[in-house]
Amino acid sequence: AQKVTQAQTEISVVEKEDVTLDCVYETRDTTYYLFWYKQPPSGELVFLIRRNSFDEQNEISGRYSWNFQKSTSSFNFTITASQVVDSAVYFCALSEGAGGSYIPTFGRGTSLIVHP
Amino acid sequence: NAGVTQTPKFQVLKTGQSMTLQCAQDMNHNSMYWYRQDPGMGLRLIYYSASEGTTDKGEVPNGYNVSRLNKREFSLRLESAAPSQTSVYFCASSGAAGLPYEQYFGPGTRLTVT
Numbered sequence: 001a002q003k004v005t006q007a008q009t010e011i012s013v014v015e016k017e018d019v020t021l022d023c024v025y026e027t028r029d030t031t032y033y034l035f036w037y038k039q040p041p042s043g044e045l046v047f048l049i050r051r052n053s054f055d056e057q058n059e060i061s062g063r064y065s066w067n068f069q070k071s072t073s074s075f076n077f078t079i080t081a082s083q084v085v086d087s088a089v090y091f092c093a094l095s096e097g098a099g100g101s102y103i104p105t106f107g108r109g110t111s112l113i114v115h116p
Numbered sequence: 117n118a119g120v121t122q123t124p125k126f127q128v129l130k131t132g133q134s135m136t137l138q139c140a141q142d143m144n145h146n147s148m149y150w151y152r153q154d155p156g157m158g159l160r161l162i163y164y165s166a167s168e169g170t171t172d173k174g175e176v177p178n179g180y181n182v183s184r185l186n187k188r189e190f191s192l193r194l195e196s197a198a199p200s201q202t203s204v205y206f207c208a209s210s211g212a213a214g215l216p217y218e219q220y221f222g223p224g225t226r227l228t229v230t
Contacts, residue, residue, distance in 0.1 A: 009156070033216035045159075045206065045221040052216075091158065095216040102216040103149075103174070108158035 003027075004094050006107035013082055014115050021077045021110045023092030029053075032096040034068065034075040035104065039089040051075065082114045118142055122207050122222035129197045129229045137192040137225050139207030147210045148190035149174075149219065150182060152203040159206065165190055197229045 003026040013019045025034065036048040049059060051068050059066045063080045079086050089111045093104040120141045129135055141148065149164040151174075161174030165184040179201060181193045190209075194201060205225045211217040 035218060037219075037221075042223075043204070044223045045208075045219075047218040047220065050216070050218050103161065103164060104216075104219065106159040108156060 004092050004105055004107035006090075006092055006110050008110045009108075010111040010113065012113045012115065015083060016081050018078060018080050019082050019112065019114075021079075021090050021092075021112065023075045023077065023107060025073050025075065025092070025094045027073075027094060027096050029096040032094060033102070035093040035095070036066065036075075036077050037091045037093065037106075039091065039109070041087070045091070048077075079112075082112075084114050084116055087112060087114045120207055120209055120220050120222035122205075122225050124225060125223065127225060127227050129194075129227065131198060131229060133197050134193065134195050135197065135227075136194075137205055137207075137227075138189070139191065139222060140189045141207075141209040141220070142188065143209060143211075143220065144187070145209035145211055145220070146187070147217075148184065149208040149210075150180070150190070150192045151206045151208065152176065152201075153206060153224075154203050162192065162205075194227075197227075199229045201227065202229045203227060 005024045032053045034051045037045045039045045056068050065078045067076045089109045091109045092107045095102040095104045123138045146167045150162040151159040160176050162180050163182040165171045168187045171182050183191045207222040208219040210219045
């Protein structure tokens with residue numbers, strides 16, 4: 001069975017600090033996909049990134065970067081120079097292909113609060 | 117494009133009442149999902165529809181039924197609401213059945229059962 005752990009329930013930082021949100025996953029499949037979603041205070045979840053298990057290259061998008069390490073089963077998300085608009089709940093999710101369904105399992109989320 | 121729409125946005129029910137949550141997507145997606153979100157629990161899958169004409173149970177299906185009315189619409193019904201069903205409900209869609217596409221979410225329905 002697949003499982004996603006986001007051990008940090010809430011993180012509080014001051015604007016311009018860097019912050020890393022941790023995501024640890026468990027799966028028996030060799031082919032799987034990892035996702036990050038953002039849920040701002042407005043409530044609607046927004047897709048941020050998808051990675052497959054065969055691509056361990058780190059990804060950078062502006063102030064956002066993702067570090068995928070199969071050796072530690074982690075897919076961590078770093079926000080550089082955080083801003084108040086980054087305040088949100090962030091979810092990590094895992095999809096594996098057992099049975100061909102690729103139904104994602106979500107972590108419990110990390111609430112990020114960025115203070116001005 | 118509207119993406120994924122949900123109605124209503126808010127609802128208060130009394131124990132034992134029934135209601136249907138409506139969801140529609142205009143992205144020509146094959147797969148649709150219903151989740152509930154409770155504090156500290158993340159998103160839990162209630163039901164999903166991999167493609168038009170099929171539905172399957174998720175992690176927490178008890179007390180719910182679904183209908184995939186057509187490719188665009190996927191409704192969630194509470195036949196006899198219970199206080200334990202107080203939650204925020206999200207509908208989502210994704211491109212194709214059996215493929216690990218990202219999901220697109222609706223704005224959510226905040227349901228309170230008293």
